[in-house]
Amino acid sequence: xxxxxxxxxxLELLSSVQPRAVNWGLITKGVxxxxxxxxxxxxxxxxxxxxxxxxxxxxxxxxxxxxxxxxLTASIMYWFLKHPVVEERTSSDSESQVETISNSTLDDSAxxxxxxxxx
Numbered sequence: 001x002x003x004x005x006x007x008x009x010x011l012e013l014l015s016s017v018q019p020r021a022v023n024w025g026l027i028t029k030g031v032x033x034x035x036x037x038x039x040x041x042x043x044x045x046x047x048x049x050x051x052x053x054x055x056x057x058x059x060x061x062x063x064x065x066x067x068x069x070x071x072l073t074a075s076i077m078y079w080f081l082k083h084p085v086v087e088e089r090t091s092s093d094s095e096s097q098v099e100t101i102s103n104s105t106l107d108d109s110a111x112x113x114x115x116x117x118x119x
Contacts, residue, residue, distance in 0.1 A: 007039030014096025
């Protein structure tokens with residue numbers, strides 16, 4: 001889908017997995033090729049800063065290279081599954097933050113152990 005070339009989808013995805021990661025004041029509307037390239041460069045910068053494995057160039061985003069777009073999306077989602085989400089909450093117990101683990105039950109140590117058993 002050519003509408004992905006402006007990069008807004010990926011900025012929203014990054015913002016949803018890490019709300020404070022995206023500075024929306026730096027985002028352009030992605031109308032011109034130069035604006036699209038600026039957004040794509042910013043997307044890669046944020047993803048690297050979070051610790052995602054990045055294998056694509058800004059041109060892959062602006063040209064909507066399907067395989068590289070899928071790789072970027074998978075890398076962001078993989079990062080999200082590996083990191084807990086911290087939510088701010090107020091309660092009568094005066095707790096200001098509660099750590100919430102993502103819905104994934106993936107445990108590296110358990111999967112490594114079970115893989116060794118199968119050998």
